[in-house]
Amino acid sequence: MFFKSSKINEFRLWGLMFTLAGMGLMILGTAGIVFWGQAGKIFAAIFMVIGMIGMLLSVGVYFWAGMLSTSAVILTCPECNRQTKILGKTDRCMYCKTKLTLDPNQATHSPTLSEEIAVDDTAK
Template identity: 65%
Template sequence: MFFKTGKINEFRLWGLLLTLAGMGIMILGTAGILLWGRQGQLIAGIFLILGMISMMGSMAIYFWAGMLSTSAVILKCPECGKQTKMLGATDRCMFCKTILTLDPNLSNTQTSLEQKS
C-alpha cells in the first residue's frame, strides 16, 4: 500500500484523485477557447473527452470499492475499539491505522510489517 490507510479508503482516494483530475482537464480544455478562439474549440473538445474518460474511470473505481466494501470482513479494532472493514490477509484500521490480520501465521510478524511500511 502506498499510503498508511485501509485498502478500501485507498481505492476511494484514487477515485477522488481521478475525479479532480478529470474536472481539471475539462476546465483547461474550455480555457483553450478563451486562449485560441475558433481553433481552441478542437482542443476543448479533446480535453472534454479526456476529462470525461477520467471521470468514468473514477466512477468505475468507486463502484469497485463499493462492491469490495460489501464483501469485506467487519471486525472490531483491538487498539481503538471501533468497527472497521478488512480486505485480504492484512489490512489497516480505517481510524487508527493499526495493522490488522485474521491469519495467526502473520500475527507474529506484525512488527516487521510496520518496519517495512
C-alpha cells in the same frame, strides 16, 4: 500498501484522484476556448473527451470499492475499539491505521486464555 491506510480508503482515494484529474482536464480544455477563440474549440473538445474518460474511470473505481466494501469482513480494532472493514488477510484500521490480520501465523500478539476469559467476563 502505498499510503499506509486501509485498502478500501486507498481505492476511494484513487477514485477521488481520477475525478479531480478529469474535472481539471475539462476546465483546462474550456480555457482553450477563452484564450484561443475558434482554434481553441478543437483543443477544448479533445480535453473534454479525455476529462470525461477520467470521470468514467472514477465512477468505475468508486463502484469497485463499493462492491469490495460489501463483502469485506467487519471486525473491532484492538487499538481504537471501533468497527472497521478488512480486505484480504491483512489490512489497516480505517481510523487509527493499526495493522490488522486474520492469519494467526502473521499476528504479532495472540491473546492467551486468561485474556480471552477476561474479555468474555467484561462483555457480560
